[in-house]
Structure formats: C-alpha cells, structure tokens
C-alpha cells in the first residue's frame with residue numbers, strides 16, 4: 001500500500017481542487033513576534049481577536065504524544081460529526097459510491113450518507129451485536145468505499161474485537177472507519193497501533209465523552225498522513241476555534257484527572273448493572289465497554305415516561321433494529337446513580 005493507492009480511493013474533485021488559502025496559510029508562523037496586518041483582524045487583544053491556526057499545530061503536537069502517533073496522522077474536526085462528514089466528502093462520489101453500516105449503530109453515519117447522497121447498505125450486527133464479517137464481505141461491491149465500525153458500539157455498548165477489525169482490513173480494499181468515541185471506557189484497547197500496518201484505516205475519537213468536553217466540539221481523526229493531507233485540503237480553514245484549542249490543551253495537561261474519572265465511571269457502571277439485576281421490569285442488561293448501559297425492559301415507552309416523572313431523562317432506543325424495548329442509560333455521578341436506582345425501585349412497585 002502506498003500513497004498512490006490512497007489517492008485512487010479519493011474523489012477526483014478532491015484530488016484536483018485548489019484549496020482556499022487563508023492569511024494564516026500564506027504566513028504560517030503566527031506564533032512569531034510580528035506585526036500582523038494581513039488578516040483584517042481587530043488588533044486589540046481579546047484572547048480571541050486573532051484567527052486560529054488552521055492546522056492546530058500546538059494542540060496536535062501534544063495530542064500526538066498522548067496518543068502515540070505523529071502530528072501528520074491527526075485531523076481535528078468541529079466534533080466527530082465534522083470528521084465523519086469530511087470522510088464522506090473525501091472518498092464518496094455523490095450518487096455513485098456506497099458505504100456499509102452495521103446497525104444498530106450511531107445514527108450520524110446514516111444521516112451523513114443521506115446528506116452526501118451516498119447509498120448506505122445495512123449489514124446488521126448479530127444477536128450479540130458483533131460483526132458478521134462474511135456477511136459484510138458479501139455486501140461489498142466495486143462501489144463500496146467505506147465500512148463504519150463503532151467500537152464500543154453505540155447504542156449496544158459492546159466493543160468489537162480488534163481481530164475482527166483486522167480481518168475486515170485484510171479482506172476489504174476500501175477504507176475501514178473505526179469510531180472509538182467510547183474507547184477510554186473499554187478494556188479491549190484502541191486500533192490506533194494498526195495505523196502503520198493498515199493505511200486504509202481511519203480512527204475517530206472525540207473530546208466529548210471521557211474527556212468531559214462535549215461543549216467545545218472537538219473530534220479527532222487518526223489516519224495515514226496521505227489521507228490527512230486530503231482532509232486538510234477540503235476542510236473549512238478555521239474549523240477549530242481558539243477557545244476550543246486552548247481548552248483541549250489544558251485538558252491534555254491533566255489526563256490523570258480524566259483517567260481517575262474513567263475508572264470511577266466504570267466502577268459506577270458495574271454498580272448500576274448489579275442494582276438493575278434486582279429490578280423486575282428489567283429483562284436484560286447488555287454487556288457494556290462504554291459509559292452507558294443498554295437495558296431491555298418490559299415496556300420502554302411506559303418506563304421512559306415514568307423516569308421522566310421522577311425527573312430523570314433516559315434515551316429510548318426502541319426504534320433501532322434489534323433494540324426493541326430498550327432504554328440507553330448513561331452512567332452519572334454516584335449521587336445521580338443512586339437517585340436513578342431509587343427511581344427504578346419506586347417505579348417497580
């Protein structure tokens with residue numbers, strides 16, 4: 001696999017387009033002590049009066065160290081949503097190319113496929129929410145550009161074994177996108193160390209879950225540097241704002257806090273699972289490698305409304321394939337979880 005083979009998978013328009021060049025692309029060393037009269041900014045300091053670095057170099061340097069990759073293997077997006085959208089727009093020709101989705105899974109892949117006029121072929125996960133690699137491979141055709149694997153999967157919570165992801169990468173000649181939004185809560189471990197071996201792998205992570213920064217909208221794509229170059233070519237120039245970059249840098253300096261919170265949340269998840277076992281309307285709790293539990297109940301709509309009456313908002317996932325009568329419950333603080341379990345007991349009378 002070389003850069004040429006990646007280029008072969010890219011849309012012709014993306015290969016050929018001349019990117020917009022911003023002031024900060026013309027003169028890159030914006031940390032230099034210069035007088036900047038090139039970008040029509042207001043010169044008076046507000047902490048955000050200057051345009052951000054289009055390539056977020058300082059943040060990527062730190063993130064690369066934390067994640068054990070090179071700076072040029074990283075894309076940052078306005079949430080994973082933007083990273084996922086850029087993947088579609090880089091590789092999928094509207095009205096022609098196809099992608100494979102593995103329901104029940106994260107709804108955004110299907111929405112983005114539709115938005116980009118790309119046909120999404122569904123290959124359901126099995127009854128344990130695991131991949132059926134043979135079924136996936138038999139749905140691949142010459143138009144199939146991407147396969148989306150969510151691990152740990154939302155809404156089911158289970159991780160997909162790395163061996164299965166590897167098996168897809170070995171057999172499929174397009175790109176495999178592994179969405180690891182919940183990877184910090186999983187024992188299974190990240191696919192990041194496959195990147196050097198498999199240049200057609202793209203991994204998505206996010207600051208929205210374990211890092212506790214859903215509000216700053218920061219998603220991460222990890223991929224071969226040749227892929228990242230194409231993303232950089234077509235992304236909005238200033239997609240990550242100054243405040244977001246600062247906040248993310250600060251968070252990466254205190255990763256021990258995040259690690260402590262993750263351990264606590266996993267403990268709380270296990271406690272919640274044990275408590276739910278004694279609730280009669282709970283029929284099944286699916287194994288989780290994430291910070292939520294998918295729970296099969298007797299009547300999802302009824303229980304949803306009862307929780308709401310108790311002041312607790314959960315998510316019904318009943319409309320998703322294979323998730324009839326399920327609720328998805330996020331692990332909260334210890335106090336919130338106690339309140340939730342007490343509400344379960346009250347409702348269960």
Ligand SMILES: *Cc1c(COP(=O)(O)O)cnc(C)c1O
Nearest residue numbers: 079080081106154181206208219
């Ligand atoms: C929450 C979540 C994300 C995060 O999306 P952001 O846009 O980064 O907030 C991505 N993928 C999955 C599967 C998720 O559940």
